[in-house]
Amino acid sequence: MTLARLHSGLALLAQFTGEHNSLHPAGPQASGIEWLYWVVFWITFAAFVLVVAGFTRAAVRNRSSTSEMLPLVRDLEGDRRASWAVGTAVFITVLTLFAVLFMSIITGKKVEGLTSKNPVTIQITGHQWWWEAVYPNTQADQTITTANEIHVPVGKPVVILTNSADVIHSFWAPSVHGKRDLLPGYSSAFWIQIDKPGTYAGRCAEFCGLQHAHMGFSIVAEDQDTFQRWEAQQLKPAVEPNSSETVRGRQVFLTHACVMCHTIRGTDAGSRMGPDLTHVGSRRMIAAETLPNTPGALAAWIIDPQRSKPGNKMAPNLLNPGDLGALVTYLGTLQ
């Protein structure tokens, strides 16, 4: 009863620690990891309580003043009891460690045990300092390319293929799965499944350079219909500009440094150094999930990206206010 209350108290405490939280599992794998976490927590907590209790008991019982010398006695019975106690403690420790090892293997099997005949597959490539997400398809025009905001259908196993374009990154959305390293030139794969619709934040969990701390992503889990609508939308080429302002915005994009790094499918811009901007207007956040996707933040980011994220690979763009306004309006229409 008290234990249950303490447990719920701790769980309550865990609610205040922000959006990256492995104690708020959203799928079977994160649940498995959370279960293992609590098992290990209670075992170590019990060991801690026992040790403190033992020390307290010893301190209370054997009080002797420092002025008296302790008598030297040979206490055979005491020795026997001591060796029995130490032996039991070692035995219980080893047994517990093996039990934890066993549970850890079981959880590992459970976490890795997802499978599906025809899953959604997402290729995640780590870049300094953003995430490229490609939904590969054998037909090139059916391939979705986006960045930082990863959409998945709810309640279905999804395959994540990993790789890195430069250094080692680590893909970690605590509510979804454990950390997975992305190694340059080495492709690997793992499964995830999210059962509760929602948006789950993730981070890079392997130091990768100056903007490592601001290399975020999010996983948006939505029902099958919404996911398919999103897919259909992402497959379209970029929206054609329909006003003089947006025509000018596209002109600015195509005649300035933007085209050196970014793609807008359906235009001449096709460089793959930076995030694909074909549907940038549909994303919640920009700059690897550090700034809201508002016209103001976008304009500030284009003019001086080195102010908010020093060292990132985007160069400042000194555009005049008219050009900048048109460009931001145009990018906003790319839903």
Place this chain on the structure above:
Amino acid sequence: MLSEALFALFLTATLMLAGCKREERQLRPSPQASQVINEAQVSGLNPGANPLPGPPTPTIYEESAYAVSEGKRLFNQYNCSGCHAHGGGGIGPPLMDNYWIYGSQPENIFATIVQGRPNGMPSFRNRIPEFQVWEIVAYVRSLSGLLPSDVAPSRSDELHVKPPEQSMPKQTPVGITGAPEPSK
């Protein structure tokens, strides 16, 4: 006597350390360095040999290992390597040899990148910010060993048959070098 010598040594070492720009990183380039070059193209009948009046050549890029390594990254990512390969040339002329067509001085290479050159070298006017052009210039010069080995990049990700830029022997420029004529 010995302590004086030691002190002098210490002083020299400190002064040298203070003068070391190798590790200086300019993460936020000045607005002036961030702009793209978009002045009208000036046609010269003999481009390169007489450097056109352009922005004054900054020295910070050839003294910073970070700037040169950024130049190396951009050289690949802006697809300079598509024609010049990793210095050995292919569609474009090699950059790791000692022969120069349009000048070996930083301002010559800057002009070549910004203006483009006949027979295939496109103009990157209005596309690459000034500081990045200078970074690429510094890297291009490191390809033929024109940069000190402490700032030149050391190791490449790709397979390569030449020594890394750092160990590249200095190739004394020949051809139209753009270098000032030695006074006789």
